[in-house]
Amino acid sequence: MNRVKTTKLLLWLFAGFAAAVALNRYIFGLGVTTNLNDQTPWGFWIGFDVMAGVALAAGGFVTTAIFYMIKREEFHPLVKPAVLTAFLGYVAVIVGLLFDLGLPWNIWHMIIYWNPHSPLFEVGWCVMLYTTVLLLEFSPVPLEESSRYAKIRNFLMRFRFPLVLLGIMLSTLHQSSLGTLFLIMPARLYPLWYSHILPIEFFISAVALGLMMVAFETLLSHWLYRREPETELVGKLCKIATWVLGTYFVVKMTDLALTGKIGMIFNGSWLSDLFIVEILISTLIPAALFAVGKLRRNSTAQWIGSAMVIVGLVMNRIDVGGFAMVGGAASYTPSWMEIAISLGIVSAAILVFLLVVEHFHIWEIRPEDPQSLPEVSPSFDYSSRTWLGTPDVSSLATHSLAFVLSFAVGMAALSGKRLHAEGVDSIVVRPATGVDTLCINGNRDNQFVEFPHEAHIAWIKTHAVSLTIDGVIDSISATKEDSCTFCHHFNLPGERLSNCWECHTSMYSRVDFFRHDWHTSARGANLKCDDCHTPGVTRTAESAKQCAACHPAYKFAVNTNLAKPAFYIPSYVDAMHELCVACHKAEVKEVKGKPELALCTSCHKTGTPPELRAGMKWKVSVPHYDNVVLPNVSTVEK
Amino acid sequence: MSTDSLLEFARGPLFRLSFAVLVLGLIRILFLDLWGILKAYGKTSDKRMPWQLIRSRSFEWVLPVKRMFRNRHIYSIVSFLFHIGLIAVPIFLFAHINLWKQSVGISWPALPYSWALGLALTTIVLGVAMLISRMVLKPIHLLSKGQDYFWLVLLLIPFTTGFICANLNISAGLYQFLMLVHVLAGDLIFLLIPFSKIAHCVLTPLSQVVGTIGWKFPAGADEAISRITYSDAVEPKPEKG
Numbered sequence: 001m002n003r004v005k006t007t008k009l010l011l012w013l014f015a016g017f018a019a020a021v022a023l024n025r026y027i028f029g030l031g032v033t034t035n036l037n038d039q040t041p042w043g044f045w046i047g048f049d050v051m052a053g054v055a056l057a058a059g060g061f062v063t064t065a066i067f068y069m070i071k072r073e074e075f076h077p078l079v080k081p082a083v084l085t086a087f088l089g090y091v092a093v094i095v096g097l098l099f100d101l102g103l104p105w106n107i108w109h110m111i112i113y114w115n116p117h118s119p120l121f122e123v124g125w126c127v128m129l130y131t132t133v134l135l136l137e138f139s140p141v142p143l144e145e146s147s148r149y150a151k152i153r154n155f156l157m158r159f160r161f162p163l164v165l166l167g168i169m170l171s172t173l174h175q176s177s178l179g180t181l182f183l184i185m186p187a188r189l190y191p192l193w194y195s196h197i198l199p200i201e202f203f204i205s206a207v208a209l210g211l212m213m214v215a216f217e218t219l220l221s222h223w224l225y226r227r228e229p230e231t232e233l234v235g236k237l238c239k240i241a242t243w244v245l246g247t248y249f250v251v252k253m254t255d256l257a258l259t260g261k262i263g264m265i266f267n268g269s270w271l272s273d274l275f276i277v278e279i280l281i282s283t284l285i286p287a288a289l290f291a292v293g294k295l296r297r298n299s300t301a302q303w304i305g306s307a308m309v310i311v312g313l314v315m316n317r318i319d320v321g322g323f324a325m326v327g328g329a330a331s332y333t334p335s336w337m338e339i340a341i342s343l344g345i346v347s348a349a350i351l352v353f354l355l356v357v358e359h360f361h362i363w364e365i366r367p368e369d370p371q372s373l374p375e376v377s378p379s380f381d382y383s384s385r386t387w388l389g390t391p392d393v394s395s396l397a398t399h400s401l402a403f404v405l406s407f408a409v410g411m412a413a414l415s416g417k418r419l420h421a422e423g424v425d426s427i428v429v430r431p432a433t434g435v436d437t438l439c440i441n442g443n444r445d446n447q448f449v450e451f452p453h454e455a456h457i458a459w460i461k462t463h464a465v466s467l468t469i470d471g472v473i474d475s476i477s478a479t480k481e482d483s484c485t486f487c488h489h490f491n492l493p494g495e496r497l498s499n500c501w502e503c504h505t506s507m508y509s510r511v512d513f514f515r516h517d518w519h520t521s522a523r524g525a526n527l528k529c530d531d532c533h534t535p536g537v538t539r540t541a542e543s544a545k546q547c548a549a550c551h552p553a554y555k556f557a558v559n560t561n562l563a564k565p566a567f568y569i570p571s572y573v574d575a576m577h578e579l580c581v582a583c584h585k586a587e588v589k590e591v592k593g594k595p596e597l598a599l600c601t602s603c604h605k606t607g608t609p610p611e612l613r614a615g616m617k618w619k620v621s622v623p624h625y626d627n628v629v630l631p632n633v634s635t636v637e638k
Numbered sequence: 639m640s641t642d643s644l645l646e647f648a649r650g651p652l653f654r655l656s657f658a659v660l661v662l663g664l665i666r667i668l669f670l671d672l673w674g675i676l677k678a679y680g681k682t683s684d685k686r687m688p689w690q691l692i693r694s695r696s697f698e699w700v701l702p703v704k705r706m707f708r709n710r711h712i713y714s715i716v717s718f719l720f721h722i723g724l725i726a727v728p729i730f731l732f733a734h735i736n737l738w739k740q741s742v743g744i745s746w747p748a749l750p751y752s753w754a755l756g757l758a759l760t761t762i763v764l765g766v767a768m769l770i771s772r773m774v775l776k777p778i779h780l781l782s783k784g785q786d787y788f789w790l791v792l793l794l795i796p797f798t799t800g801f802i803c804a805n806l807n808i809s810a811g812l813y814q815f816l817m818l819v820h821v822l823a824g825d826l827i828f829l830l831i832p833f834s835k836i837a838h839c840v841l842t843p844l845s846q847v848v849g850t851i852g853w854k855f856p857a858g859a860d861e862a863i864s865r866i867t868y869s870d871a872v873e874p875k876p877e878k879g
Binding site for chain 2: 020027389393396397400401403404405407408409410411412413414520521522526527528529530535536537538539540
């Protein structure tokens with residue numbers, strides 16, 4: 001089996017799938033893509049892509065520090081790959097952030113709009129600067145390909161030492177500041193993770209994670225390209241990591257003991273169990289494994305140990321970044337789309353890594369694509385029996401096909417409902433209550449509109465008004481005699497004045513009022529097309545009969561002209577706003593004591609709804625319902 | 639599964655899948671073609687290319703109005719008109735645009751109803767005529783492969799079913815069934831386009847470049863080819879049989 005080719009194929013599949021989800025995220029937004037909510041606005045993407053991503057890329061500064069500062073020359077072969085991994089890691093973090101930010105095009109804002117009190121501001125600046133430093137640290141490698149760039153390369157090489165120094169400084173700052181971010185929420189983060197020295201813990205664990213990431217990446221790339229494993233060198237990395245992990249464990253446990261939280265570890269809740277698992281995987285088992293000299297130099301143990309540290313510490317970042325948050329009203333589990341995007345970003349980063357490794361001088365000996373060796377027999381297309389070309393051409397064809405197909409599968413996997421969703425839950429409208437004064441509180445929260453129905457009737461009976469609402473109603477007018485129909489523009493059978501909520505049944509999403517599919521389906525009205533549509537014309541809503549042609553009882557008020565025949569009618573909120581605000585803009589801009597009636601606060605109130613208020617007068621002056629005998633509400637008055 | 643849920647599946651997930659394969663697949667094949675051209679051009683010994691001629695010929699083949707009146711007039715005109723209906727009706731049909739508008743909110747100008755009707759009818763009639771001529775006329779019959787018949791039939795299915803659904807007053811059950819066939823055939827067409835001869839919808843503009851570079855590649859091939867063709871032209875070989 002060709003390891004490189006198979007791995008790349010898998011990575012392309014992940015990337016293609018993620019690309020489809022990415023399209024979904026950018027067209028339809030975060031609401032349909034993630035399971036994030038107001039209680040948990042930071043989820044998997046921040047925990048994995050950003051927090052863990054930055055920590056995983058710590059290998060760059062750790063390795064350069066060991067090589068350039070401590071002058072351990074034997075680590076030279078690891079420096080270039082480590083810097084490359086770090087650079088790609090930071091680029092992946094930034095790309096990941098572009099998915100998570102609600103307004104990604106504003107990502108540059110922190111460059112100009114400074115908030116020096118915010119740890120996130122510091123993290124942002126450090127990440128930006130450190131990515132630049134990494135680019136400058138790494139660019140001598142591609143530049144050495146041609147003698148044309150020798151001058152630039154020499155210039156950069158002269159500044160290598162200060163750059164390395166700057167890199168270490170910036171990393172120290174932001175690796176710890178990522179922990180500082182959570183100091184603000186002692187009540188939200190579970191006590192086992194929360195600590196006043198979270199920044200220090202974050203920094204130490206980032207060093208350990210960086211070391212193990214370099215080790216793992218070395219093991220993996222050497223396995224992929226079937227090279228001699230550098231067991232000796234990785235063993236040395238593991239030795240350093242043992243000390244760092246030991247320090248991390250001691251610091252963490254001492255802190256827990258001093259703050260009196262150490263007993264919580266064994267209190268049996270699932271978060272404390274999670275903590276035990278995390279500490280075992282990330283610290284205790286690998287440290288114990290690497291403490292034994294013989295195991296440390298065994299490549300299997302190196303695989304297991306480094307993988308454990310990576311999984312464990314990534315878990316730690318995800319836990320701190322959202323998983324171990326308590327007190328939220330809504331629970332959060334990442335949606336598969338969030339995981340797909342993260343997987344796709346990592347896959348793309350690995351693909352770029354492999355591309356760079358194959359084309360530039362990262363290792364002493366450049367890896368050979370096993371497929372391009374002369375003894376490999378050519379492969380043929382199975383259908384046309386033609387030669388697929390040299391390996392680079394044929395793999396390009398295969399990989400792009402993999403990308404296209406998995407993108408398509410991703411598109412199919414996006415559920416149609418989500419694709420059409422408007423990002424809102426469907427809330428059934430609660431009818432307005434009251435008689436002369438209506439309490440409009442469709443979504444049952446403690447914000448409501450107190451609607452003086454009686455006052456509106458009194459006003460409209462003395463005015464002849466007409467109104468146009470853009471895109472909804474061409475004209476709506478009422479004479480003094482027929483004044484009710486100005487607002488009550490549609491009547492259900494058996495009613496003269498239907499209420500708003502009877503048709504606008506959904507609080508935030510539009511309502512399928514007509515149900516075309518029900519009318520055509522065999523289980524519904526089972527109508528033929530021409531039963532409603534005029535033959536010989538394109539079948540549209542315009543060319544169809546109006547509802548009243550078949551349902552004489554369903555009546556639009558005489559003076560209402562819709563802009564377009566309504567298959568879908570606006571949500572309750574939109575319907576209210578379109579009618580109230582439009583009229584208060586055009587006809588009644590202000591009344592006595594209430595200027596600017598089209599403003600939000602003129603109508604929207606918070607507090608006890610009038611129906612619950614003691615001493616509220618619910619008086620009926622005119623029984624304006626024709627066929628309903630109203631109870632004498634005024635007796636309720638107290 | 640009922641026709642309703644099948645139809646929902648065909649115009650939901652299956653449509654998204656096949657449309658993604660169509661768009662990205664065509665981009666992919668165009669990119670691979672361009673990549674191959676660049677690679678071959680890099681390896682040719684003689685880099686002098688008749689770019690002017692290639693450009694004018696490419697334009698001539700993309701819009702073959704001039705070509706129509708060279709030889710086989712009827713077939714050329716029929717084929718040209720067939721292509722117009724084939725491309726314009728699915729893209730500019732009001733009902734299709736409406737679907738786009740409802741699902742992702744984009745729209746573009748639609749064909750008037752009478753035009754759409756006429757073009758669809760023309761395409762169906764010409765398609766049937768081309769199918770018959772492929773079967774009956776000997777020279778075309780000899781050149782045709784299974785794929786050629788398959789594609790004509792496959793392309794006619796959505797046109798016919800769509801035409802019936804849009805214009806005839808049929809029962810709802812039959813409508814649903816024909817619509818299902820219509821959508822499924824459309825999905826199949828989308829899925830197959832990038833991997834079959836219909837990929838010429840994006841590759842045609844490159845055909846002249848490919849031909850010319852093929853003539854120069856590998857090094858020295860152009861002399862060899864001109865020698866062969868020249869000797870063929872001077873001394874035609876005696877026909878066998």
